[in-house]
Amino acid sequence: MNLNFGLYWDAYGLDAPNSGIFVHAHSIAKELDSLGYAPRLVGLKSALCSFPRLQGLHPLAHPLTKWWTRNKFLWPESVARRIESDSAGSYANVVLHGLSNFNIPIRPRNGWRLVLTVHDLIPIIAPHDVSTSLNLQMKFLLPRAMRAADCIVCVSRWTKETIIDFMPTLESKLVVIPNGVASFSPSVKTHSESGNRIRLLFVSRFERYKCHETLVTLLKSSNLALELDVITDLKGQRFWQSRAIDMIQNGRLRVHCGVYGDELRRFYENADVYVSPSRLEGYCLPAIEALSAATPVVYVGGSGIDEVAGSSVSYRVQNPLKIADWEDAICLAKSDSERSDYSIRVNEYLKTLPSWKDAAVELLTLYNKLV
Structure with a gap:
Protein backbone atom coordinates (compact mmCIF):
# COMPACT_ATOMS: atom_id res chain seq x y z
CA MET A 1 0.00 0.00 0.00
CA VAL A 181 -6.18 -3.70 22.54
CA ALA A 182 -2.51 -3.18 23.28
CA SER A 183 -0.08 -6.06 22.94
CA PHE A 184 0.31 -7.84 26.26
CA SER A 185 1.88 -10.88 27.81
CA PRO A 186 -0.40 -13.39 29.55
CA SER A 187 -0.28 -12.65 33.25
CA VAL A 188 -1.55 -14.19 36.44
CA LYS A 189 -3.13 -11.89 39.01
CA THR A 190 -1.26 -11.72 42.30
CA HIS A 191 -3.61 -11.31 45.25
CA SER A 192 -2.33 -9.89 48.49
CA GLU A 193 -3.25 -11.24 51.89
CA SER A 194 -5.75 -8.52 52.67
CA GLY A 195 -8.45 -10.47 54.46
CA ASN A 196 -11.89 -9.21 53.52
CA ARG A 197 -10.58 -5.91 52.17
CA ILE A 198 -11.47 -5.21 48.52
CA ARG A 199 -9.37 -2.68 46.61
CA LEU A 200 -11.42 -0.82 43.99
CA LEU A 201 -10.10 1.40 41.19
CA PHE A 202 -11.88 4.08 39.14
CA VAL A 203 -10.17 6.09 36.37
CA SER A 204 -12.15 9.05 35.04
CA ARG A 205 -12.17 12.80 34.60
CA PHE A 206 -15.08 14.54 36.32
CA GLU A 207 -18.35 14.97 34.45
CA ARG A 208 -21.79 14.37 35.94
CA TYR A 209 -22.56 11.47 33.60
CA LYS A 210 -19.46 9.68 34.93
CA CYS A 211 -21.42 9.29 38.21
CA HIS A 212 -18.62 9.77 40.74
CA GLU A 213 -21.41 10.37 43.26
CA THR A 214 -22.46 6.72 42.95
CA LEU A 215 -19.12 5.60 44.36
CA VAL A 216 -19.36 8.10 47.21
CA THR A 217 -22.67 6.51 48.18
CA LEU A 218 -21.25 3.01 47.76
CA LEU A 219 -18.27 3.68 50.02
CA LYS A 220 -20.40 5.31 52.70
CA SER A 221 -23.24 2.78 52.66
CA SER A 222 -21.66 -0.59 51.90
CA ASN A 223 -21.05 -3.18 54.59
CA LEU A 224 -18.09 -4.51 52.61
CA ALA A 225 -14.53 -3.54 53.55
CA LEU A 226 -14.02 -1.40 50.45
CA GLU A 227 -11.07 0.80 49.61
CA LEU A 228 -11.00 3.01 46.53
CA ASP A 229 -8.30 4.62 44.41
CA VAL A 230 -9.65 7.33 42.11
CA ILE A 231 -7.50 8.65 39.28
CA THR A 232 -9.08 11.83 38.01
CA ASP A 233 -8.53 15.46 36.98
CA LEU A 234 -8.40 18.57 39.17
CA LYS A 235 -12.17 19.01 38.98
CA GLY A 236 -12.63 15.45 40.16
CA GLN A 237 -10.10 15.93 42.93
CA ARG A 238 -12.06 18.92 44.22
CA PHE A 239 -15.28 16.90 44.08
CA TRP A 240 -13.88 14.03 46.14
CA GLN A 241 -12.23 16.31 48.66
CA SER A 242 -15.54 18.11 49.20
CA ARG A 243 -17.72 14.99 49.36
CA ALA A 244 -15.54 12.39 51.08
CA ILE A 245 -12.83 14.11 53.10
CA ASP A 246 -13.49 11.76 56.04
CA MET A 247 -12.70 8.70 53.93
CA ILE A 248 -9.57 10.35 52.57
CA GLN A 249 -8.42 11.03 56.11
CA ASN A 250 -9.06 7.47 57.32
CA GLY A 251 -7.28 5.96 54.31
CA ARG A 252 -10.22 4.21 52.65
CA LEU A 253 -10.10 6.65 49.73
CA ARG A 254 -7.05 7.85 47.81
CA VAL A 255 -7.40 10.46 45.05
CA HIS A 256 -4.70 10.89 42.41
CA CYS A 257 -4.15 13.28 39.47
CA GLY A 258 -1.80 13.18 36.48
CA VAL A 259 -1.25 9.42 36.52
CA TYR A 260 -0.49 7.62 33.26
CA GLY A 261 1.91 5.17 31.62
CA ASP A 262 3.69 2.61 33.81
CA GLU A 263 2.41 4.22 37.01
CA LEU A 264 -1.19 3.83 35.84
CA ARG A 265 -0.49 0.23 34.86
CA ARG A 266 0.59 -0.51 38.45
CA PHE A 267 -2.73 0.81 39.76
CA TYR A 268 -4.59 -1.59 37.48
CA GLU A 269 -2.39 -4.49 38.56
CA ASN A 270 -2.80 -3.75 42.28
CA ALA A 271 -6.60 -3.38 42.21
CA ASP A 272 -8.95 -6.24 43.02
CA VAL A 273 -11.83 -4.85 40.96
CA TYR A 274 -12.18 -1.99 38.48
CA VAL A 275 -15.50 -0.14 38.86
CA SER A 276 -17.21 1.95 36.18
CA PRO A 277 -20.34 3.74 37.43
CA SER A 278 -20.61 5.90 34.29
CA ARG A 279 -24.03 5.92 32.63
CA LEU A 280 -22.57 6.64 29.19
CA GLU A 281 -19.33 5.55 27.54
CA GLY A 282 -18.40 5.74 23.88
CA TYR A 283 -15.96 2.87 24.40
CA CYS A 284 -14.22 2.89 27.84
CA LEU A 285 -10.48 2.34 27.44
CA PRO A 286 -9.96 1.95 31.23
CA ALA A 287 -12.08 -1.21 31.15
CA ILE A 288 -9.75 -2.76 28.57
CA GLU A 289 -6.67 -1.58 30.46
CA ALA A 290 -8.02 -3.16 33.64
CA LEU A 291 -8.74 -6.47 31.94
CA SER A 292 -5.27 -6.53 30.37
CA ALA A 293 -3.94 -6.47 33.95
CA ALA A 294 -6.25 -9.40 34.84
CA THR A 295 -8.43 -7.10 36.95
CA PRO A 296 -12.17 -7.77 36.56
CA VAL A 297 -14.57 -4.98 35.65
CA VAL A 298 -17.85 -4.14 37.38
CA TYR A 299 -19.82 -1.69 35.29
CA VAL A 300 -23.07 0.05 34.43
CA GLY A 301 -24.25 -1.08 31.00
CA GLY A 302 -26.29 0.53 28.26
CA SER A 303 -23.58 2.22 26.17
CA GLY A 304 -20.28 1.51 24.39
CA ILE A 305 -18.78 -0.27 27.38
CA ASP A 306 -21.07 -3.24 26.62
CA GLU A 307 -18.91 -3.90 23.53
CA VAL A 308 -15.74 -3.91 25.61
CA ALA A 309 -16.23 -5.47 29.03
CA GLY A 310 -17.07 -9.04 28.03
CA SER A 311 -19.69 -10.96 29.98
CA SER A 312 -17.33 -13.88 30.59
CA VAL A 313 -14.78 -11.78 32.50
CA SER A 314 -16.77 -8.76 33.77
CA TYR A 315 -19.93 -8.12 35.76
CA ARG A 316 -22.74 -5.73 34.86
CA VAL A 317 -24.56 -4.12 37.80
CA GLN A 318 -28.24 -5.00 37.48
CA ASN A 319 -29.58 -1.88 39.18
CA PRO A 320 -26.98 0.88 39.69
CA LEU A 321 -29.25 2.58 42.24
CA LYS A 322 -29.11 -0.40 44.61
CA ILE A 323 -26.07 -0.76 46.86
CA ALA A 324 -26.77 -4.49 47.21
CA ASP A 325 -26.44 -4.97 43.45
CA TRP A 326 -23.05 -3.23 43.48
CA GLU A 327 -21.94 -5.40 46.39
CA ASP A 328 -23.07 -8.59 44.66
CA ALA A 329 -21.24 -7.73 41.44
CA ILE A 330 -18.05 -6.70 43.26
CA CYS A 331 -17.96 -9.87 45.35
CA LEU A 332 -18.61 -12.06 42.32
CA ALA A 333 -15.89 -10.29 40.34
CA LYS A 334 -13.31 -10.60 43.09
CA SER A 335 -14.13 -14.25 43.71
CA ASP A 336 -13.98 -15.04 40.00
CA SER A 337 -10.63 -13.28 39.56
CA GLU A 338 -9.12 -15.47 42.29
CA ARG A 339 -9.85 -18.65 40.33
CA SER A 340 -6.79 -20.19 38.72
CA ASP A 341 -8.27 -20.00 35.22
CA TYR A 342 -9.37 -16.35 35.33
CA SER A 343 -6.27 -14.82 33.72
CA ILE A 344 -6.43 -17.48 31.00
CA ARG A 345 -10.06 -16.58 30.26
CA VAL A 346 -9.21 -12.87 30.18
CA ASN A 347 -6.35 -13.43 27.76
CA GLU A 348 -8.56 -15.55 25.51
CA TYR A 349 -11.26 -12.88 25.58
CA LEU A 350 -8.86 -10.04 24.74
CA LYS A 351 -7.59 -11.99 21.75
CA THR A 352 -11.10 -11.78 20.27
CA LEU A 353 -10.96 -7.97 20.21
Whole structure:
Protein backbone atom coordinates (compact mmCIF):
# COMPACT_ATOMS: atom_id res chain seq x y z
CA MET A 1 0.00 0.00 0.00
CA ASN A 2 1.58 3.28 -1.13
CA LEU A 3 0.42 6.70 0.00
CA ASN A 4 0.14 9.12 -2.92
CA PHE A 5 -1.26 11.88 -0.77
CA GLY A 6 -0.31 14.00 2.22
CA LEU A 7 -1.56 12.52 5.50
CA TYR A 8 -2.06 15.04 8.31
CA TRP A 9 -3.49 14.73 11.79
CA ASP A 10 -4.82 17.65 13.79
CA ALA A 11 -3.10 17.39 17.19
CA TYR A 12 -5.80 19.20 19.16
CA GLY A 13 -6.28 17.47 22.52
CA LEU A 14 -3.07 15.44 22.33
CA ASP A 15 -1.29 17.35 25.08
CA ALA A 16 -2.82 15.30 27.91
CA PRO A 17 -1.12 11.86 28.13
CA ASN A 18 -3.75 10.61 30.59
CA SER A 19 -6.71 11.29 28.25
CA GLY A 20 -8.53 8.70 26.18
CA ILE A 21 -8.05 10.73 23.00
CA PHE A 22 -4.28 10.77 23.58
CA VAL A 23 -4.13 7.00 24.13
CA HIS A 24 -6.26 6.45 21.02
CA ALA A 25 -4.14 8.74 18.82
CA HIS A 26 -0.75 7.61 20.09
CA SER A 27 -1.58 3.90 19.85
CA ILE A 28 -2.73 4.18 16.23
CA ALA A 29 0.12 6.54 15.25
CA LYS A 30 2.63 4.08 16.68
CA GLU A 31 1.21 1.29 14.51
CA LEU A 32 1.06 3.51 11.41
CA ASP A 33 4.67 4.45 12.04
CA SER A 34 5.71 0.78 12.27
CA LEU A 35 3.99 0.20 8.91
CA GLY A 36 5.88 3.11 7.37
CA TYR A 37 2.93 5.49 7.09
CA ALA A 38 3.37 7.97 9.93
CA PRO A 39 1.02 10.97 9.78
CA ARG A 40 2.25 14.54 10.01
CA LEU A 41 0.91 16.11 13.20
CA VAL A 42 -0.17 19.74 13.20
CA GLY A 43 -0.56 21.51 16.52
CA LEU A 44 0.99 23.67 19.17
CA LYS A 45 4.53 23.02 20.30
CA SER A 46 3.26 22.20 23.80
CA ALA A 47 0.98 19.46 22.45
CA LEU A 48 3.58 18.03 20.09
CA CYS A 49 6.18 17.88 22.85
CA SER A 50 3.79 15.72 24.88
CA PHE A 51 3.36 13.28 22.00
CA PRO A 52 6.20 10.72 22.11
CA ARG A 53 8.53 10.84 19.13
CA LEU A 54 8.12 8.00 16.67
CA GLN A 55 10.59 7.01 14.00
CA GLY A 56 8.70 8.41 11.03
CA LEU A 57 6.52 11.00 12.75
CA HIS A 58 7.16 14.51 11.47
CA PRO A 59 5.32 17.04 13.63
CA LEU A 60 4.70 20.55 12.37
CA ALA A 61 4.88 23.33 14.92
CA HIS A 62 1.72 25.40 14.79
CA PRO A 63 2.66 29.10 14.58
CA LEU A 64 -0.10 30.39 16.84
CA THR A 65 0.03 31.21 20.55
CA LYS A 66 -1.42 29.14 23.38
CA TRP A 67 -4.57 31.27 23.42
CA TRP A 68 -5.78 29.50 20.30
CA THR A 69 -5.99 26.15 22.04
CA ARG A 70 -8.96 27.46 24.00
CA ASN A 71 -10.82 28.66 20.90
CA LYS A 72 -12.39 25.61 19.34
CA PHE A 73 -14.22 27.74 16.78
CA LEU A 74 -11.05 29.16 15.17
CA TRP A 75 -8.70 26.23 15.63
CA PRO A 76 -9.67 23.93 12.69
CA GLU A 77 -9.33 26.66 10.07
CA SER A 78 -5.99 27.85 11.43
CA VAL A 79 -4.66 24.27 11.27
CA ALA A 80 -5.90 23.93 7.69
CA ARG A 81 -4.02 27.06 6.65
CA ARG A 82 -0.86 25.71 8.25
CA ILE A 83 -1.24 22.49 6.25
CA GLU A 84 -1.80 24.46 3.05
CA SER A 85 1.53 26.19 3.49
CA ASP A 86 3.27 22.88 4.21
CA SER A 87 1.71 20.81 1.43
CA ALA A 88 1.79 23.40 -1.38
CA GLY A 89 3.50 21.83 -4.40
CA SER A 90 4.12 18.55 -2.56
CA TYR A 91 0.80 16.71 -2.78
CA ALA A 92 -2.06 16.76 -5.26
CA ASN A 93 -4.31 15.32 -2.56
CA VAL A 94 -4.44 15.73 1.21
CA VAL A 95 -6.20 13.67 3.86
CA LEU A 96 -6.75 15.59 7.09
CA HIS A 97 -7.91 13.58 10.10
CA GLY A 98 -9.33 15.26 13.20
CA LEU A 99 -9.41 12.90 16.20
CA SER A 100 -11.22 15.05 18.78
CA ASN A 101 -14.92 15.04 17.76
CA PHE A 102 -14.96 18.47 16.09
CA ASN A 103 -11.58 19.45 14.67
CA ILE A 104 -11.84 19.58 10.90
CA PRO A 105 -12.20 22.78 8.83
CA ILE A 106 -15.57 23.70 7.37
CA ARG A 107 -14.38 25.53 4.25
CA PRO A 108 -13.91 23.10 1.33
CA ARG A 109 -10.47 22.77 -0.28
CA ASN A 110 -9.78 21.26 -3.67
CA GLY A 111 -8.12 17.85 -3.43
CA TRP A 112 -8.70 17.50 0.32
CA ARG A 113 -10.53 14.68 2.05
CA LEU A 114 -11.64 15.12 5.64
CA VAL A 115 -11.89 12.32 8.21
CA LEU A 116 -13.39 12.91 11.65
CA THR A 117 -13.19 10.52 14.59
CA VAL A 118 -16.23 10.80 16.87
CA HIS A 119 -15.78 9.12 20.23
CA ASP A 120 -19.30 9.86 21.45
CA LEU A 121 -22.18 12.35 21.34
CA ILE A 122 -22.56 12.52 25.11
CA PRO A 123 -22.41 16.36 25.36
CA ILE A 124 -25.39 16.47 22.99
CA ILE A 125 -27.49 13.50 24.12
CA ALA A 126 -26.96 14.22 27.83
CA PRO A 127 -26.66 18.03 27.95
CA HIS A 128 -27.47 18.29 31.66
CA ASP A 129 -24.72 15.84 32.59
CA VAL A 130 -21.80 17.84 31.16
CA SER A 131 -20.59 21.38 31.72
CA THR A 132 -22.62 24.13 30.04
CA SER A 133 -19.64 25.30 28.00
CA LEU A 134 -18.94 21.80 26.66
CA ASN A 135 -22.58 21.30 25.74
CA LEU A 136 -22.83 24.62 23.89
CA GLN A 137 -19.54 24.13 22.06
CA MET A 138 -20.34 20.61 20.91
CA LYS A 139 -23.94 21.48 20.05
CA PHE A 140 -22.60 23.95 17.50
CA LEU A 141 -19.27 22.44 16.45
CA LEU A 142 -19.92 18.71 16.26
CA PRO A 143 -22.91 18.70 13.83
CA ARG A 144 -21.25 21.06 11.37
CA ALA A 145 -17.98 19.12 11.54
CA MET A 146 -19.83 15.85 10.84
CA ARG A 147 -21.60 17.44 7.87
CA ALA A 148 -18.27 18.70 6.48
CA ALA A 149 -16.50 15.34 6.88
CA ASP A 150 -16.13 12.94 3.97
CA CYS A 151 -16.02 10.05 6.44
CA ILE A 152 -16.83 9.74 10.14
CA VAL A 153 -14.96 7.11 12.15
CA CYS A 154 -16.91 5.80 15.16
CA VAL A 155 -15.01 4.03 17.95
CA SER A 156 -17.95 1.72 18.74
CA ARG A 157 -21.23 0.50 17.30
CA TRP A 158 -23.00 2.39 20.09
CA THR A 159 -21.44 5.66 18.90
CA LYS A 160 -22.55 4.93 15.34
CA GLU A 161 -26.10 4.20 16.47
CA THR A 162 -26.34 7.41 18.51
CA ILE A 163 -25.13 9.45 15.51
CA ILE A 164 -27.75 7.84 13.29
CA ASP A 165 -30.44 8.65 15.87
CA PHE A 166 -29.21 12.25 16.05
CA MET A 167 -28.51 12.89 12.33
CA PRO A 168 -29.92 10.03 10.19
CA THR A 169 -28.74 11.64 6.93
CA LEU A 170 -25.11 10.96 7.90
CA GLU A 171 -25.43 7.16 7.98
CA SER A 172 -23.64 6.65 4.65
CA LYS A 173 -20.56 8.46 6.00
CA LEU A 174 -20.19 6.32 9.10
CA VAL A 175 -17.65 3.55 9.59
CA VAL A 176 -16.88 1.72 12.83
CA ILE A 177 -13.20 1.25 13.65
CA PRO A 178 -13.05 0.21 17.31
CA ASN A 179 -10.26 1.18 19.63
CA GLY A 180 -7.66 -1.54 19.84
CA VAL A 181 -6.18 -3.70 22.54
CA ALA A 182 -2.51 -3.18 23.28
CA SER A 183 -0.08 -6.06 22.94
CA PHE A 184 0.31 -7.84 26.26
CA SER A 185 1.88 -10.88 27.81
CA PRO A 186 -0.40 -13.39 29.55
CA SER A 187 -0.28 -12.65 33.25
CA VAL A 188 -1.55 -14.19 36.44
CA LYS A 189 -3.13 -11.89 39.01
CA THR A 190 -1.26 -11.72 42.30
CA HIS A 191 -3.61 -11.31 45.25
CA SER A 192 -2.33 -9.89 48.49
CA GLU A 193 -3.25 -11.24 51.89
CA SER A 194 -5.75 -8.52 52.67
CA GLY A 195 -8.45 -10.47 54.46
CA ASN A 196 -11.89 -9.21 53.52
CA ARG A 197 -10.58 -5.91 52.17
CA ILE A 198 -11.47 -5.21 48.52
CA ARG A 199 -9.37 -2.68 46.61
CA LEU A 200 -11.42 -0.82 43.99
CA LEU A 201 -10.10 1.40 41.19
CA PHE A 202 -11.88 4.08 39.14
CA VAL A 203 -10.17 6.09 36.37
CA SER A 204 -12.15 9.05 35.04
CA ARG A 205 -12.17 12.80 34.60
CA PHE A 206 -15.08 14.54 36.32
CA GLU A 207 -18.35 14.97 34.45
CA ARG A 208 -21.79 14.37 35.94
CA TYR A 209 -22.56 11.47 33.60
CA LYS A 210 -19.46 9.68 34.93
CA CYS A 211 -21.42 9.29 38.21
CA HIS A 212 -18.62 9.77 40.74
CA GLU A 213 -21.41 10.37 43.26
CA THR A 214 -22.46 6.72 42.95
CA LEU A 215 -19.12 5.60 44.36
CA VAL A 216 -19.36 8.10 47.21
CA THR A 217 -22.67 6.51 48.18
CA LEU A 218 -21.25 3.01 47.76
CA LEU A 219 -18.27 3.68 50.02
CA LYS A 220 -20.40 5.31 52.70
CA SER A 221 -23.24 2.78 52.66
CA SER A 222 -21.66 -0.59 51.90
CA ASN A 223 -21.05 -3.18 54.59
CA LEU A 224 -18.09 -4.51 52.61
CA ALA A 225 -14.53 -3.54 53.55
CA LEU A 226 -14.02 -1.40 50.45
CA GLU A 227 -11.07 0.80 49.61
CA LEU A 228 -11.00 3.01 46.53
CA ASP A 229 -8.30 4.62 44.41
CA VAL A 230 -9.65 7.33 42.11
CA ILE A 231 -7.50 8.65 39.28
CA THR A 232 -9.08 11.83 38.01
CA ASP A 233 -8.53 15.46 36.98
CA LEU A 234 -8.40 18.57 39.17
CA LYS A 235 -12.17 19.01 38.98
CA GLY A 236 -12.63 15.45 40.16
CA GLN A 237 -10.10 15.93 42.93
CA ARG A 238 -12.06 18.92 44.22
CA PHE A 239 -15.28 16.90 44.08
CA TRP A 240 -13.88 14.03 46.14
CA GLN A 241 -12.23 16.31 48.66
CA SER A 242 -15.54 18.11 49.20
CA ARG A 243 -17.72 14.99 49.36
CA ALA A 244 -15.54 12.39 51.08
CA ILE A 245 -12.83 14.11 53.10
CA ASP A 246 -13.49 11.76 56.04
CA MET A 247 -12.70 8.70 53.93
CA ILE A 248 -9.57 10.35 52.57
CA GLN A 249 -8.42 11.03 56.11
CA ASN A 250 -9.06 7.47 57.32
CA GLY A 251 -7.28 5.96 54.31
CA ARG A 252 -10.22 4.21 52.65
CA LEU A 253 -10.10 6.65 49.73
CA ARG A 254 -7.05 7.85 47.81
CA VAL A 255 -7.40 10.46 45.05
CA HIS A 256 -4.70 10.89 42.41
CA CYS A 257 -4.15 13.28 39.47
CA GLY A 258 -1.80 13.18 36.48
CA VAL A 259 -1.25 9.42 36.52
CA TYR A 260 -0.49 7.62 33.26
CA GLY A 261 1.91 5.17 31.62
CA ASP A 262 3.69 2.61 33.81
CA GLU A 263 2.41 4.22 37.01
CA LEU A 264 -1.19 3.83 35.84
CA ARG A 265 -0.49 0.23 34.86
CA ARG A 266 0.59 -0.51 38.45
CA PHE A 267 -2.73 0.81 39.76
CA TYR A 268 -4.59 -1.59 37.48
CA GLU A 269 -2.39 -4.49 38.56
CA ASN A 270 -2.80 -3.75 42.28
CA ALA A 271 -6.60 -3.38 42.21
CA ASP A 272 -8.95 -6.24 43.02
CA VAL A 273 -11.83 -4.85 40.96
CA TYR A 274 -12.18 -1.99 38.48
CA VAL A 275 -15.50 -0.14 38.86
CA SER A 276 -17.21 1.95 36.18
CA PRO A 277 -20.34 3.74 37.43
CA SER A 278 -20.61 5.90 34.29
CA ARG A 279 -24.03 5.92 32.63
CA LEU A 280 -22.57 6.64 29.19
CA GLU A 281 -19.33 5.55 27.54
CA GLY A 282 -18.40 5.74 23.88
CA TYR A 283 -15.96 2.87 24.40
CA CYS A 284 -14.22 2.89 27.84
CA LEU A 285 -10.48 2.34 27.44
CA PRO A 286 -9.96 1.95 31.23
CA ALA A 287 -12.08 -1.21 31.15
CA ILE A 288 -9.75 -2.76 28.57
CA GLU A 289 -6.67 -1.58 30.46
CA ALA A 290 -8.02 -3.16 33.64
CA LEU A 291 -8.74 -6.47 31.94
CA SER A 292 -5.27 -6.53 30.37
CA ALA A 293 -3.94 -6.47 33.95
CA ALA A 294 -6.25 -9.40 34.84
CA THR A 295 -8.43 -7.10 36.95
CA PRO A 296 -12.17 -7.77 36.56
CA VAL A 297 -14.57 -4.98 35.65
CA VAL A 298 -17.85 -4.14 37.38
CA TYR A 299 -19.82 -1.69 35.29
CA VAL A 300 -23.07 0.05 34.43
CA GLY A 301 -24.25 -1.08 31.00
CA GLY A 302 -26.29 0.53 28.26
CA SER A 303 -23.58 2.22 26.17
CA GLY A 304 -20.28 1.51 24.39
CA ILE A 305 -18.78 -0.27 27.38
CA ASP A 306 -21.07 -3.24 26.62
CA GLU A 307 -18.91 -3.90 23.53
CA VAL A 308 -15.74 -3.91 25.61
CA ALA A 309 -16.23 -5.47 29.03
CA GLY A 310 -17.07 -9.04 28.03
CA SER A 311 -19.69 -10.96 29.98
CA SER A 312 -17.33 -13.88 30.59
CA VAL A 313 -14.78 -11.78 32.50
CA SER A 314 -16.77 -8.76 33.77
CA TYR A 315 -19.93 -8.12 35.76
CA ARG A 316 -22.74 -5.73 34.86
CA VAL A 317 -24.56 -4.12 37.80
CA GLN A 318 -28.24 -5.00 37.48
CA ASN A 319 -29.58 -1.88 39.18
CA PRO A 320 -26.98 0.88 39.69
CA LEU A 321 -29.25 2.58 42.24
CA LYS A 322 -29.11 -0.40 44.61
CA ILE A 323 -26.07 -0.76 46.86
CA ALA A 324 -26.77 -4.49 47.21
CA ASP A 325 -26.44 -4.97 43.45
CA TRP A 326 -23.05 -3.23 43.48
CA GLU A 327 -21.94 -5.40 46.39
CA ASP A 328 -23.07 -8.59 44.66
CA ALA A 329 -21.24 -7.73 41.44
CA ILE A 330 -18.05 -6.70 43.26
CA CYS A 331 -17.96 -9.87 45.35
CA LEU A 332 -18.61 -12.06 42.32
CA ALA A 333 -15.89 -10.29 40.34
CA LYS A 334 -13.31 -10.60 43.09
CA SER A 335 -14.13 -14.25 43.71
CA ASP A 336 -13.98 -15.04 40.00
CA SER A 337 -10.63 -13.28 39.56
CA GLU A 338 -9.12 -15.47 42.29
CA ARG A 339 -9.85 -18.65 40.33
CA SER A 340 -6.79 -20.19 38.72
CA ASP A 341 -8.27 -20.00 35.22
CA TYR A 342 -9.37 -16.35 35.33
CA SER A 343 -6.27 -14.82 33.72
CA ILE A 344 -6.43 -17.48 31.00
CA ARG A 345 -10.06 -16.58 30.26
CA VAL A 346 -9.21 -12.87 30.18
CA ASN A 347 -6.35 -13.43 27.76
CA GLU A 348 -8.56 -15.55 25.51
CA TYR A 349 -11.26 -12.88 25.58
CA LEU A 350 -8.86 -10.04 24.74
CA LYS A 351 -7.59 -11.99 21.75
CA THR A 352 -11.10 -11.78 20.27
CA LEU A 353 -10.96 -7.97 20.21
CA PRO A 354 -9.26 -5.88 17.49
CA SER A 355 -5.68 -4.78 18.10
CA TRP A 356 -4.34 -1.27 17.57
CA LYS A 357 -2.59 -2.62 14.47
CA ASP A 358 -5.98 -3.74 13.15
CA ALA A 359 -7.31 -0.22 13.71
CA ALA A 360 -4.30 1.31 11.93
CA VAL A 361 -4.66 -0.98 8.90
CA GLU A 362 -8.38 -0.19 8.65
CA LEU A 363 -7.61 3.53 8.75
CA LEU A 364 -4.96 3.20 6.02
CA THR A 365 -7.45 1.36 3.84
CA LEU A 366 -10.02 4.08 4.47
CA TYR A 367 -7.56 6.88 3.63
CA ASN A 368 -6.67 5.22 0.31
CA LYS A 369 -10.31 4.69 -0.64
CA LEU A 370 -11.05 8.37 -0.08
CA VAL A 371 -8.40 9.57 -2.53
